[in-house]
Amino acid sequence: MLIFAIITIDAITAVSLLLLAAASFLKQGYKYPLNRLFAAASVLITLYLISFDVSNDFNLPNTILLIANYAVFFTSFAAVLLLMQLVFNLVNKEQFNRLIKRISWPLWLICVSSATPLVVGGIQIQGAASNVVFGPLTWLYIAGVLVMFGLITYALIYGLRHSKGTQRRQLESTGIGLIITIPLVVIPSLIIPALINTPMTISFNNTPFLILAFSLYYGVVRYHLFDIRLAAVRTLTYILSLSVLVGMYFGLATIVSNVF
Numbered sequence: 001m002l003i004f005a006i007i008t009i010d011a012i013t014a015v016s017l018l019l020l021a022a023a024s025f026l027k028q029g030y031k032y033p034l035n036r037l038f039a040a041a042s043v044l045i046t047l048y049l050i051s052f053d054v055s056n057d058f059n060l061p062n063t064i065l066l067i068a069n070y071a072v073f074f075t076s077f078a079a080v081l082l083l084m085q086l087v088f089n090l091v092n093k094e095q096f097n098r099l100i101k102r103i104s105w106p107l108w109l110i111c112v113s114s115a116t117p118l119v120v121g122g123i124q125i126q127g128a129a130s131n132v133v134f135g136p137l138t139w140l141y142i143a144g145v146l147v148m149f150g151l152i153t154y155a156l157i158y159g160l161r162h163s164k165g166t167q168r169r170q171l172e173s174t175g176i177g178l179i180i181t182i183p184l185v186v187i188p189s190l191i192i193p194a195l196i197n198t199p200m201t202i203s204f205n206n207t208p209f210l211i212l213a214f215s216l217y218y219g220v221v222r223y224h225l226f227d228i229r230l231a232a233v234r235t236l237t238y239i240l241s242l243s244v245l246v247g248m249y250f251g252l253a254t255i256v257s258n259v260f
Contacts, residue, residue, distance in 0.1 A: 009207055010049040016213045017042040024226040034089045035226050038216075041082040048075035049206055065123045069132055073114035076185075077145065081107055083178060084148045084155075090171055091159035099151075110144040113137055138194055145190070149182050169223040177215025184208035 021039035029035045051071035054060070060068075081104075088096040113119055121135040156175040160168060185208050219225035 006206070007053055009210065010053060013206070013209045013213055014046040014049050016217070017045055017209075020213075020216060020220065020226075020228075023220075023228050026228070029227060032227070034086060037082050037086040037089060038226060041079050041086060044075045044079035044082065045209060048072060048079060049209070051075060052206060062123050066120065069120050069123060070115040073119055073141065074111060077107075077111045077114050077141065080145060080148050080182065081111060084152050087152050087155050087159075087171075087174065087178070090167070090174060091155050091163070092167075093158070093162070096155055103151075107144055107148065110137075110140055114141055132193065134194055142191060142194060145186055149186070152178055152182070166223055170219050170225050173215050173219030173223060173225065177212040181208040181212040184211075 021035075021042040024030075024035040024038060030039075048071075051068045055065055055068035055072055058065075085100055085104075088100050116135075118135045118137040119141045120132060122133040124131040124133060156171060156179070159171045160175070163171060185206065216225065220228050
């Protein structure tokens, strides 16, 4: 039951982000760097959710679980990196453009190393939990995530102080989602397990991505984030509502079938 709920939440999150990314490409929206960054980040988040769910299927061979964990660490780091660039793009200040050119390549090197034994040393199955054996460069991976989150926070604060009108509102809606989502995902699934050497927290640590999705939809509807037209917003809302209802239906059907 818990696994079904997790997969349903992850599916709704992935569908909502991918639909929004597809809508941002309409009317030649693919020409805008902001829209391309968001689309790429949405694909990476979707791959992260899939690989995370696979990594928690303890019936799979250890080799598959190890590959899935490589994907988890790689896609999550890459997604945060692209979301940081997205925030820099929203702030639209030259100093952030220069900064991203300087720090991109070392961050991408860390990202690539995360799909190797340098970060994920191995997998141990202990009862009903999987224990990631962290590699020698795990500390560098965590430092990279913390640096990116710090830069996102700094860029948002700077942008909110030096912007007004629509740009400020877009930063607010996007920033709230990121500032809430990233710590709620990273702390229980990475930092705590790495510090005290315990299995990664499985439960609902991907649920906060729904907060990010909601904040982005709010920015699109209210403040024309990604320059998405109203007609596309209506279509997205209809499809997303339908997917949520379908997910709730299957959830209730599963509960009833288990009870009776």
